Amino acid sequence: MNKPVKSRAREKVDLLIVNADELVTLSSETKKPRVGKQMRELGIIRNGCLAIKDGVIVAVGKTPEVTKIYRAEIILSANGKTVLPGFVDPHTHLIFAGSREDEFQMRVEGASYMEILSAGGGILKTVRETRKASVEKLADLGIKTLDTMLEHGTTSVEAKSGYGLTTKDEIKILEAARRVNQLHCINVVSTFLGAHAIPPEFKDNPNGYVNLILEDMIPKIAEKELAEFCDVFCERGVFNLEQTRRILVAGKNYGLKPKVHADEMSMLGGAELAADVGAVSADHLLFSSVEGMKAMAEKGVVAVLLPAAAFSLMMGRYADARLMIDSGVPVALATDFNPNCLVENMQLVIAFACHFMRLTSAEAITAATINAAHAICRANEVGSLEVGKKADAVILDAPNHKFLGYHFGVNLVDKVIKNGRVVVDREKQGEMVLIRETE
C-alpha cells in the first residue's frame, strides 16, 4: 500500500500515544511545586497525544495536530482512557527483610505502634531480620516490590535505609538500593535514615548513637555517594528536636539534603524544625501546628502526606491537608511502603487522600506526580508530561482523571510507559477467564 505523500514528510518518532480522552499534562510555566488553587490545574488536553523519541517526550498536544507532524511504527490508542505522568512515590522504606503480620494483629487488638516499638518490636524487629540478610537478598526483595509498584503505575521512588542501624548494615541497605536502581527500570533515589530508631546496643546511651551517625555513618555514606538525602524519625521517644537538628545539619555539611519524619504521633515542632533547617520535605505531619505549616509554606518545604500510614496506625487521624493547601504549603503524597504499612499502590493512596483528607482527585493527582517529584528534587525530569521530560506515563482504563479516588480497590492501569518503552501491558497479561455455572 502506498503511504500518503504527506506521511513521508512527517518526522519519525519511536512511539505515539493517540486519542486520549484526557491527557493530564500537569504542565506549568513555573519550576516550583504547586500550591493552593494551582493544585487543581491539571493542564488537561482532550483527544490528547504524546510523541516519544529516545525515551523523551518530543511533543504534547491534540492528536490531529501532533500526528500531522510525527509518525511512528508503534501507535497506542488511548481512546476512552486517561493518560497521566507516571506516579512518583517520594517516601518509601523499600529495602528490608521479613514482615510484621503478627504485630498487625496486635495493633488490630489495640496495641499502639509506639508500645510495640518500646517493647523491642516494630522497626527493631525488622532491624534484626535485615541485619541477617545479604545485599543480594535485599535487592531481590526490593525488585519484587518495585515490580508491584510499576504494575500500579509508579515510575520513580525514593528509598530510605534505616533497618540496619550500624554503619555496616546501613551501607549494605543503601548498596542494595543502588543495585535495585541499576537493575530495575523504576528510578530509585536514596535517603540515609540511620536515625530511624535507637538500636538496642545504644538503648541507655542514645546520644552515643547520634555521635556514631555524625562521626561515622554520614561521612562514610557521603564518601561512597550512597545517598542524596538524610532523614530523621523525629518523635517523642525516638529522636528529639535537638538530636534531629544535629543530624540534619551534619548531613547538610556533607551534601545530604534534609528530610524529616515530623509530627507523626505527637506535636513536637518537627514542621518548624524542617522549615528552619531548610528541609526539602517534612513527612507525615498529622500533629503539626498552624505555625509549623506557615513556616513550611514560607520556606517552600514540601509536605509529603502518607494517608496509608495514618490508616495503618488506626488512630482515626489524618494530616490536615486542607489547611496545608489553604496555607500555601506544597502538598505531595507517598505510600510510606514499609513493614508496618505494606502498600505499593499510589492509586489507593490517592483514594485515601480524597476520602480521609478531602483532596479532590485533581489535587491528589498533582500531589502524586509533580509535587512528589519536587519532594525528591526530580521535577526537572519527571512528574509532568512536557517536552524534554522523561517519557514516563500511565494509561488508565478510566474515561477521566476523576476516576482516581472514585474507583478504588482495583488497579486502573492499562499500560505503563517507562523511558518511552511499554513495560506493563494489561492486554498482554492474558485474559481472565470467568467460569460460571450454567443452568
Ligand code: NIG
Ligand atoms: O514512616 N515512622 C517511622 N518510620 C516509618 C515506619 C517504619 C516501620 O514501622 O518499620 C514510617 O511510618
Ligand code: FE
Ligand atoms: Fe516513613
